[in-house]
Every structure is written in C-alpha cells, then in structure tokens.
Amino acid sequence: MSYEPLALKYRPRRFADLVGQETVATTLRNAVKSGRLANAFLFCGSRGTGKTSTARIFAKALQCPNSSEGEPCAECDICKAIASGDDIDVIEIDGASNRGIDEIRQIRDNAGYAPARARFKLYIIDEVHMLTIQAFNALLKTLEEPPSHVKFLFATTEASAVPETITSRCQRFDFMRIPAPAIVARLQYICTQENLSAEPAALQMLAAKCEGGLRDALSLLEQSVAYGGESITADGVARALGLSGREICAAIVQPLIAGDAGGLLHGLDRALERGRDAEELLDDLVEILRAAMVASATEADQAVGAQAELATALLQAWPLQRLMLAMRLLLNARRESRLAGMARIQLELALLKVLHSSALLSLDEMRSLLGNAPPSGAPAGAVPARTFERRVPPAPIAPPAPPRAQIPAPAPVAAPTPVAAPAAMVQAGALTLEALQAGWPKFLSLLGDQKKRLAGHLEGSEVVSLQQGTLLIRLRSDFARKNLEEKAQREVLGESFVNVFGTVLALRFETGAAQQSNNATQQAPDRDPGAMKLISAFDGTVVHKSENGPQAKE
Ligand SMILES: [Zn+2]
Structure with a gap:
C-alpha cells in the first residue's frame, strides 16, 4: 500500500471541509451562488491556513457542472482534475519558482482563448508576492481588462509585498490562523479515521506548536507517529518535537x-x-x-x-x-x-x-x-499600582x-x-555616581558570566564621574580603551548597561591616574542634557531608546 501523507490525504475537498475559515468559505460560496464575481481574488494569510486548498475548492465550485448551493460535487472529472492540479482550464502557477515576465506574458497571450470545457479560465498564482516587478506590470495589463471568462486567484503569505496596483483590483480575503481548539478537533478526527489513539494533551501540544497552521499540525502528527507508533502520548510528542526535557x-x-x-x-x-x-x-x-x-x-x-x-x-x-x-x-x-x-x-x-x-x-x-501606551497627555504612572x-x-x-x-x-x-540593589536605586529615580560605583563590581561580574571579552577589557575599571548624562569610566590600558571604543563593543556594553541599570547613558573612557581623570571630567563638554541627544552626538547611534533621562523621576 503506497503511503499518502496525512496533509494530502485529508486535504479539504469542499468548503464544508475547511477548518477554521468559516467566514471566507461562506463569502465565497455566496459569490458562486449569486454569480456576482470579482475578476481577481487575493487570499492572504500565514502558511498552512488553507489558502491554496481554498483556491482549488473555489475553482471547483466555479467549474463543477454539479455545483449546488455554491459547493462543488468533488466527484466529477472536472473536480477531480482540479484537485490533482491538472485541469486544462485551471492553471496553477507557483509565483516563487515562476517569477519572470515570460510566464506572465504567456498568461496574457492565452487568456484570450475560451476555456476548453468549463465556464472559466482560472489562473491560480501561489506566493504571488514573489513575482518580479516586470511580471506584475505584465499581469496588471490583463487584470485591468480581463476577458469575461478569465478569473485570477492569488495567494500570498505577504500581502504587504504585493503592489497596491494589484491588490486594489482584487477582492481580498484574510485567512486567520486556525484556533487551537479547531486544530485539536481536526487532529482528533484524523486520529480516529487512522486508528490512532492520542492523549488530549498530546494533541494540544501539537496544536500549540503549529501556530495556527493545519498543514504543520498534520506533519507534526506524522512525525509523532513515526517516533512513537500508533499511540500518541504527551511524552512521546515532547520528544518527537524536540521539546526540551x-x-x-x-x-x-x-x-x-x-x-x-x-x-x-x-x-x-x-x-x-x-x-x-x-x-x-x-x-x-x-x-x-x-x-x-x-x-x-x-x-x-x-x-x-x-x-x-x-x-x-x-x-x-x-x-x-x-x-x-x-x-x-x-x-x-x-x-x-x-x-x-x-x-x-x-x-x-x-x-x-x-x-x-x-x-x-x-x-x-x-x-x-x-502595547499599552497611555493616551497622550495622560499623567505618568497611569498604570494602576496593582498591575505589577x-x-x-x-x-x-x-x-x-x-x-x-x-x-x-x-x-x-x-x-x-545584589543586582537588584543598583536597579532598585535606579528605579527610585536617582542614578547617582555613588550608586553606580557601588553597583559597578557586581555589573562587571555579571558581565563576565555572559560576555567574557567585554568583561576582560573592563577588568579593573572604575566609574569616575557622572555628568550631564555622560558616564566616565577609567580603564587600565589604552588597549582596552581602543577596543571598547569600537562601535560594536560599545553597543554591547551600552545594552548591558541599560539592562542592569535600567537607564541610558553616554559612555566615555579614559586611561591613567585619578588626577588626570578629574581634569578630563571638568573638560567634558557641556552639551544638551537630554541623554538621547548625547548618545546621538557621541556616536551617531541610538543603542536603546528610553523616554526617561537619567534624572527622570517616576
Ligand atoms: Zn464536480
């Protein structure tokens, strides 16, 4: 017996089989019933949500001589030919592999001929956003004045990448990620059909992992069967999916x-x-x-x-x-x-x-x-205290x-x-030089656990001064200073600093003895106190954006 992948075997054949896309199915069925049809349809949504299946079902519904209430029979020659992708009047093009103008020109040249045996000549273009600009332009000509027997069905995972000149000529359908309970129900149905026993928790795990894509859920189910045989357990699924112990x-x-x-x-x-x-x-x-x-x-x-x-x-x-x-x-x-x-x-x-x-x-x-920004003008601290x-x-x-x-x-x-201690001082709104100096050794040791190279350059460093949003750090060697002044290193340091101290400061480095450092501090340019401006002026790069300056009070 030849093995048929579950995703193919249980591919939906009629609108009624579609999982989790009831709105789309109903709208399309009504369009077929009423005969009020757009020239082009655009199906948008993430992978595995049923766009291509829906395009084929819709094609069947339009072409099937036995369509009833907008549903195709799924049994006649035409329906079967469309389902297997080789119907003479339904031309499927994979936009990802046929991106060029030649394919589209061919469409344009052939569109004029009447369909061979059905009502319409249908062009299904999958991953339409992958077409080249020239191909889109060629397509546009046909889209603007299509012969009445031609319809286009476009599918894409990236609607925003399709030119507006195209989308504006399409009736658009958005395919939602399929809700987990619907996926679990479908998996349960398939398990029953296939004589597989499955723990509910195992199916829930599969549904959670596939992020709303039924096709992925089915291949994960297959993977679990291959791994653990015909009884599907939560533990087996965890191992098959490589979930960590x-x-x-x-x-x-x-x-x-x-x-x-x-x-x-x-x-x-x-x-x-x-x-x-x-x-x-x-x-x-x-x-x-x-x-x-x-x-x-x-x-x-x-x-x-x-x-x-x-x-x-x-x-x-x-x-x-x-x-x-x-x-x-x-x-x-x-x-x-x-x-x-x-x-x-x-x-x-x-x-x-x-x-x-x-x-x-x-x-x-x-x-x-x-994602909970207060309305503009709302006082800071509008989040209720109990929130956290x-x-x-x-x-x-x-x-x-x-x-x-x-x-x-x-x-x-x-x-x-210990780390929370400097953080707490920061949160209180007063990032003082003293707080920074007290927290510095802990910061360095924390850094050493994660970023050994950076910590190496900072070994033995001290915090010298904090003025106008600029923190002056004294290093042990010019070598370390040269390294830390490289943009990449400075960015990593800046980010670590923000993570531990919770605020953005411009960082400057010096080497040498304490007296010199004081002089250097006094020579620090008096710039705009805004920390962000300082950062930009300092290295032209915003490492981290924060609305609070170093002196901001909550
Ligand atoms: Zn049929």
Missing part, C-alpha cells in the same frame, strides 16, 4: 521565579551544554509562558500543555501582566536573534530582563512593551534547585539580590 526548562524557570540571577545563568549554561540550542530554548520558554498566560487569562487554576507543571508554577507566582511582559521580552529576543543572530546573548538578556522586570523597567517601558503586584511575595535567592524537584514554595521577602 522537563529538567532543562525547570533549571531555568525555577530560578526565574525565585529571582535568582546566578541560578538562572547557571541553568542556562547547563541547558546549552547539553546541546540545546538557544533558539530552541527560547521557543520552549515561550511555550511555557504562553500556557501560563492562557491559564491566567481564563482564570484557570492549572496550566495545560507540554510543561504544565512549570507553567502552573509561573501562573501561581506572577500576575497576568507580568506574564505578558515576560512573553513580550522573549518574543523580542526571538525576533532579534532571527534578525541579528547571537541567540544566546539575546536569550540571556531577555531572561535577565524578565527576572528584574518589575524593578528594572520604567513604567513607560513596561507600557510600551505591553505579585500574587505571592517574591522568594529569596535559592540555590539552584535539583532537577525534577518541585518548585520551591515561595518564602517571605528577604534581602534583594
């Missing part, structure tokens, strides 16, 4: 809850040593946070999913807003690491920010991270918990962590 995530999440920076970085090291890659870890943590967030938003007592235990621990420790903030920080890190690489550093920075999120970030930063209250008091620093251990029960407030 419970211990690995626990070693990160537990110190995160406990507010233990040392334990957190140690746990991260262990995870990376065991061969987890930083991007995978980011994905796992996002998954756990998401489970906690969903449970929190729906006021559930327990989280569900691959790492339900850890997600539930987070749920009990943090209010929804803090979970959302943490999620935003991790998603930012994921985006940054995809754009700029350095996944490990992005992950470390994000986790440290999450750890100190309530202490480090200004209210404005929290607001903007949560914990449900339970923060735990003191705990030694890294052994693997598989339960999350330690939260204990009453104890002394803040």
